[in-house]
Amino acid sequence: MLELYHHGSSACAAKVRFALAEKGLDWTGHYVDLLKGEQFDPAFLAINPKAVVPVLVHDGEIILESTVICEYLEEAFPETPRLYPESPLARTKVRLWTKAVDEELHPACSALTYVLSHRHAILRNGAGSFDDFLKGAGPDGRAARELKWRWIQEGLDAPGVADKIRLYDGYLHKMEAALEKSDWLAGGAFTMADVALAPYLNRLAMLQCHGMWRDGRLPCVEDWFARIRARATFEPAFFKWMPADLIENMRANGARSWPAVKDLLGI
Ligand SMILES: N[C@@H](CCC(=O)N[C@@H](CS)C(=O)NCC(=O)O)C(=O)O
Missing domain, CATH: 1.20.1050.10 (Glutathione S-transferase Yfyf (Class Pi); Chain A, domain 2)
Incomplete structure (x- = not known):
């Protein structure tokens, strides 16, 4: 299962949502309201001590950093539409x-x-x-x-x-x-x-x-x-x-x- 910790106005989170959509991958969202300071909740800090979204959790494994997440999606789901060229x-x-x-x-x-x-x-x-x-x-x-x-x-x-x-x-x-x-x-x-x-x-x-x-x-x-x-x-x-x-x-x-x-x- 793919879970995404994200926020509506986060550009990095939008990037990951766009990549997920282009790849046709289903995911479950956890909305972290940055404007209300929810990134500092201890439960979220345990997932990402840097207190930023997005965070992807894939079958319980935590993956940080939007670009790293997108590269991971490309490699973990090779059967989905490619976002990186072959060469x-x-x-x-x-x-x-x-x-x-x-x-x-x-x-x-x-x-x-x-x-x-x-x-x-x-x-x-x-x-x-x-x-x-x-x-x-x-x-x-x-x-x-x-x-x-x-x-x-x-x-x-x-x-x-x-x-x-x-x-x-x-x-x-x-x-x-x-x-x-x-x-x-x-x-x-x-x-x-x-x-x-x-x-x-x-x-x-x-x-x-x-x-x-x-x-x-x-x-x-x-x-x-x-x-x-x-x-x-x-x-x-x-x-x-x-x-x-x-x-x-x-x-x-x-x-x-x-x-x-x-x-x-x-x-
Ligand atoms: N390099 C990180 C940057 C993440 C980042 O800066 N996220 C922002 C939203 S786009 C955030 O969560 N900010 C928390 C805050 O505003 O306190 C990534 O690409 O994932």
Whole structure:
């Protein structure tokens, strides 16, 4: 049995749900509400001491890290549709994208999501004290939690945030360059590279930041995302798990923040 610990607004979890859907694999979900701090529940920390989703449990075995999970699914279920090419050289192209997502795009996405949207919800509910906010993070998670506190308090003015948004935009330009040469990010076929990037475009779309690629700015990215959204797996992987109030919060907060993002990027 496949069990997934996940959350509606987690890009990493959406990536795994998209991979599971593309592979036609059934799974059972355990919803960990990150905005309510459920990632710090002792029962979840026993599964992942890093207090992050997604986590896959396969027949009782715990598998961490979204990219590792997707690679595991590919190897453990070889009879399902392949998301990595056969040739080792072609695989390197896919892995360069998944590595970039893990190392650069995902941290940029966390900052962007917090400053454009989640901070408003957290401030509205009362962020509590700094010490309360750090509770449960554990020694390993302290620095990340401290940074998050600054995102919540200072928004776009928090240290490093503007650079992270520029880096995010830089990845859209890298995608455009790749998609000018081929239909999909790593060549002529849909692969794990497309699965891995899709949640990050969807995040921008949900936050009403489509202007980063629309209106002729990045036409190949626009076309790619339309083809991603048209896949039968997109809706169930991305929206089935999103609570309506979270969708609406992200839409409204994102729309409010878009003018500042537009200015920052000189669009
Ligand atoms: N490298 C990890 C990153 C996981 C991660 O950052 N997950 C986020 C959601 S996308 C999370 O659970 N954050 C917890 C929090 O916001 O406190 C992976 O790829 O699985």
